[in-house]
Amino acid sequence: MDNPLPPAEELVLIDRELIQLDARRHFLLSRRAWLLAAQAPHAWGAPARPKASAQATEASAPSAQNVLLVLGAVLLAVAALAFTLVSWGSLGITGRSAVLAVVTAAALGAPVALLRRGLRSTAEAVAAVGLLLTVLDAYALYAVGMPEVDGTAYAAGATAVLAAGWAAYGWVPAARALRAPLPAALLTAQLPLPLAALAGGATGPELGWALLATGALDAGLALLRPGRWSSWAGAAGSVAGGAALLTGLADSVAAESAGGALGPSALLAAVAALAVVVAWRSARMPVAFAVTGALAAVAALGGLAAPELRPPWGAVGYLVVALPLLGALRVSALPEPVRRGLALAGAGVAVLEAVTALAWVARVLMGRLRALEEVWSVTTPATAAGNGPGLAPLVALLLTAGAAWWLVRVLPGRREPGVAAVALGWAALFTAPVVLDPAPGAVFAAQLAVTLAAGALALRSTEVAVAGDGSPAGAGSTGAGSTGAGRGPAGIAAGVCALAGAGNVSVAALDGRLATFGVLGLLGAACAAGAAYRAAPAWARAGAAALAVGYAALLVVALGALLERPVAWWAPPLLVVPAAVAALGPRLGPVRVPAEAAAAAAGLLAVALATGDAPVLALVLALAGVVCAAAAVRPERRSAAGWPAGALLLAATWVRLAASEVTVPEAYTLPVTAAALAVGFLRRRRDPLAGSWAAYGPGLAATLLPSTLAVWGDPHWLRPLLLGTAALGVTLAGARGRLRAPLLLGGATLAAVALHELTPYVVQVVDALPRWLPPALAGVLLLVVGATYEKRLRDARRLREAIGRLR
DSSP, X not given: OOOOSOHHHHHHHHHHHHHHXXXXXXXXXXXXXXXXXXXXXXXXXXXXXXXXXXXXHHHSSOOHHHHHHHHHHHHHHHHHHHHHHHSGGGSOHHHHHHHHHHHHHHHHHHHHHHHHTTOHHHHHHHHHHHHXXXXXXXHHIXXXXXXXXXXXXXXXXXXXXXXXXXXXXXHSGXXXXXXXXHHHHHHHTTSHHHHHHHHTTOOHHHHHHHHHHHHHHHXXXXXXXXXXXXXXXXHHHHHHXXXXXXXXXXXXXXOOSTTTTHHHHHHHHHHHHHHHHHHHHOSSSHHHHHHHHHHHHHHHHHHHHGGGSOHHHHXXXXXXXHGGGGGXXXXXXXXXXXXXXXXXXXXXXXXXXXXXXXXXHHHHHHGGGGGGGSXXXXXXXXXXXXXXXXXXXXXXXXXXXXXXXXXXXXXXXXXXXXXXXXXXXXXXXXXHHHHHOOOHHHHHHHHHHHHHHXXXXXXXXXXXXXXXXXXXXXXXXXXXXXXXHHHHHHHHHHHHHHHHHHHHHHHHHTTSHHHHHHHHHHHHHHHHHHHHOTTSOHHHHHHHHHHHHHHHHHHHHHHHHHTTOXXXXXXXXXXXXXXXXXXXXXXXXXXXXXXXXXXXXXXXHHHHHGGGOXXXXXXXXXXXXXXXXXXXXXXXXXXXXXXXXXXXXXXXXXXXXXXXTOXXXXXXXXXHHHHHHHHHHHHHHHOTTSOHHHHHHHHHXXXXXXXXXXXXXXXXXXXXXXXXXXXXXXXXXXXHHTOHHHHHHHHHHXXXXXXXXXXXXXXXXXXXXXXXXXHHHHHHHHHHHHHTHHHHHHHHHHHHHHHHTOO
């Protein structure tokens, strides 16, 4: 550290010593590699590798020689930079210029010589160091020689000079094989114009224009000079253009007047023009560029009107500008990717606005559920008036629905436009009466008309879809097969809309008595007519039939409420609906199953309504059992309705006995059991294939089940003795006759009686045992069962098979 030599001379000596050391090391490494290859295989324990050519070795991954050369180049650059910074003040202008020229020439000239020798990887590394050195030299020049110059302005000029110099260096024939200079020049060229704009105090629009100009230059380079670096230019231009687009959008949204939005709109229009030109001329992602340009154009035109409109209507302004872009599908002069991109941009804006409007529609319709808080109170608050913000979403829905309907004709093979047209049109027309707030009767009339129209459209559209396949077309079938196929999903959408509308208007009608009966009656009649329409598809008729039965049940319930009867007494009249469906069963045709399913739901509703009054519940259960028994008379419904009929009649008997506080149910159940067993015995004689459950199950259950329940509340010994004896006899009879129903019912009853008799002793034993013993015994049991799990499964399977072989 006490060396009296000047730093510059000492650096020169160090560099010379390093160069000599590198040369000696390179010689020794080469000699060592030759000696390793020349040795015999047994000397080193591995076969000798074939000697590769020098050019193949140098052209492959970086070797030790290349690493050394790169290290030397880096050291030279560091030394030159240190010399420049430290000794800058001791040299005159001539010395400074000479040092810069020598260092730059050495750093950028070395790769040329390396390329000639075939050291391409080393040349790339040295070239990168040389490019970095030029940046450091530019900074050193500013820091030492021009500190009074504005930093941003100097950076703009320096980046421009560096980009031009690197581009020229990369295009020199001797250095054209290098990969780093041209991309580095291209990336650096993105900075001069934005930096110059910032140096001049540019605001948002001016900076956006600088970014746009940079992107335009990149796009021109990519389009006019396609080659190895055109992808770099395209990526850089996309980034610059995207930054300009975001700048214009931010300024356009923040504008408070049309005059303030004029500048950002001009910038957005220029961005749109550039993007469309690139989409027209480029073969890479033309659709994406067309979409970007179209969205920029929508923002430019819509941004002029948005500041003058209230927020709900500003979005409508953008929509009005975006929808004409769909017309690009008809412009044959445009390339197909450009047409598709423009149409996608218009559709994207329309979808965004439609989703926002549909969310508003959902909130409006959900608000009508407040009528459920107090039925028939006529106090549900009215919705906002028509001049409020609700009109803007309605207009947006109508515009998007019209555009979707136009696309149905333009794109006959697509199904989405038809579905969107139906859903959006229904949402607008169904919500409009609520928003416009006319008289309540007019609201219900308009919404009922829209709902019925949607249902009719569902039937008609699906009919056309069926006819489009080549079968005989129904009324209204005019299109080809593709057009008809496109209307099928639209018909389904219409059906879903009709269902949603019917549910909403039905809930809203609960606010008044007259509205309830009028709406439920009209919708029920319409559903019945739809179920009877034979030209309709099966799924539509099935849904209409189920809804018709449901509305009939709701009308009966509403009638019970109108008569101010107790809730439990609403249930018996409600069973008229299942009875009517059971009576009309054979005449219902293909809608029989959904109608019967809805009737079953109505029967369950009747049982639920009657649960608060035991005598009424017994009556309802008995009536429901009679209805099921009447339906079971038909052979095709015997298995489906026979079991429910028996279960309902038994349940009705038990509930009636419980309601009458009968303590000896056997006096009522034994006659029923005797008659039922006699009928079952006669049926088994006539039909030997009849099962024991159908023949003896209802009769045995009529006595065994209520008696078993009575045993648990009887403190005396006579009932358990008699019931246990009877159950034992039934079990033995079932085992002897190999009958499943007596065996299982008798065995279950016998087990229940035995458990009842053992319960007091079990309780005494459990009380006498330590508290830790029951958990321990349970744990041991679980361990035993787990250890013999497979055997237990095999035994259970055998038992199931044995029971299955019984009749």
